[in-house]
Structure formats: C-alpha cells, structure tokens
Amino acid sequence: MAQEEIEKEYAKGDFHIIWKPRKCIHSGICVKKLPEVYLPDSKPWIRPENASVEALKAQILKCPSGALTFREEGAEGGSVKPRALQARLVPGGPLMIKGDIALEVEGKVEHLEGNTAFCRCGASSRKPFCDGSHKEVDFDS
Template identity: 40%
Template sequence: MAIKHYTKDNVTVKWQSDICIHSEKCFHGLSEVFNPKQRPWVNMDGASSEEIIAQVNKCPSGALSILGESQDSEQEIIIETMSNGPLMVYGNMKVKHDGKEITKTNKVTAFCRCGASENKPYCDGAHKKIDFIG
C-alpha cells in the first residue's frame, strides 16, 4: 500500500493508492494539480489551496483526502451501489478482512462488487476492464 503526502502552505493532500478506483475525477477536475502522466503526479503549485481542497473533496473513493480535516464520529453511514461499479460506503467504519481490523476515517470507501479487484475488499477499478454489469 502506497501512501503519499503532498503539501502546500498549510494544506496536505494524502493519497492512498490501495483505495483509489481510478475514476479520474481529480485529473479531469483539476489537471493543473493532478496529472498521472507526470512525476510526481500531484503538483501542489498548480492551483490555490482552496481549489485543491474543493477537488480533493470530490474524490469518490476517499483515496485523496486532506490531512487535518475533522471526522465526525456521529456521522450517518450511507451505502450506495454504483451502477456497474463498486459499493460506496460513506462515513467512518472499521473493516475486518483476513483477520485484520482497519479503522477507516475516509469520507467514502469503495468496496469491490465485481470480484476482479486485486485489492479486495476494496475496489481498484477492475470492473471497467472486465465490463462488469451489475
């Protein structure tokens, strides 16, 4: 699992590769900052801190997050089935898998529904490659 941090002024973007579903919302929404063809792929000088925060908050999997954002422990849990894609769970949770327990404090976690993910129980975008219908 790769975790990277990118900082500008008082804003730090955290990227967790193991939960990224490669929706490309970051790239299509703010390509001046998020460009997977460049290294590093996150250029914090490409936009204002406010623009970066707004785009990170649109990440559907929670793979991108802003460090230091408070997480509401009383937050309602919402579960959404994405057409032909993952099961999205919004809110804080504990995930038990292969005898391990992981506390997830993401705004959203994407779980595999197609069975093809190489990062189960999380979605890695494999549903696109296998043309999953469901």
C-alpha cells in the same frame, strides 16, 4: 490478504493532500477537475502548488473513493465527515461507503476514514477495494 496501506503526502504550505493509492478506483475525476495539479505521467504526480487551497479542497471532496483527503496544520480534521454511515450500490461498479468504518479482514482490523469503494465485480487487483477494473469486465448488476 489485504495489501499494506501506502499513504503519501503532498504539501502546499500548511495544507497537505493525502493520497492512498489502494483506495483509488481510477475514476479520473481529479485529473479532469484539476489537470494542472494531477499529472499521472509525472513524478511527483500531484502538484498542489498549481492551484489555490480552495480549489484543491473542492476537488478533493469530489474524490468518490476516499483515495484523496487533506489535512491542514492547526485545523480540525482532514475531510468532511458525514453524520451517518451511508452505503450506495453503483450499478455495474463498487459498493460505496461514506463514513468511517472498522474493516476486519482475517482477524485484522483496519480503520478506514471518509469514502471507501468496495469491489463487487470480483476483478479488482486490490480486493476488497475497487480499483476501477469493473470497467474492463462484463459486470452489469
């Protein structure tokens, strides 16, 4: 059974970072790119006030899983949407989908926007999504 989606927002004026923990694959890219903004051991763990909107956007667009997106009040859309759906197999890791999809689980349809990482190794505690657990198991296909 799919877990409930949790969605949190962190605002810097009209700019809002949207965080969906269920989609995170713990790549750590956010923390590496903007360590002054993403503080995993603090609460709140995201501090958008510590970087410019341009820097926040550039980093969010590098989030591989779609766990981080953004929206701007008065602006269209919250993330860059690709023209066509793209799928990529990460060796030893997830199936990455780039583009909006409708996911049906046990008859319930969920609309997922942007990037989504699906578990292929079977070890994720948040299936069908990858949670980074493939790094802890012997999975190399």
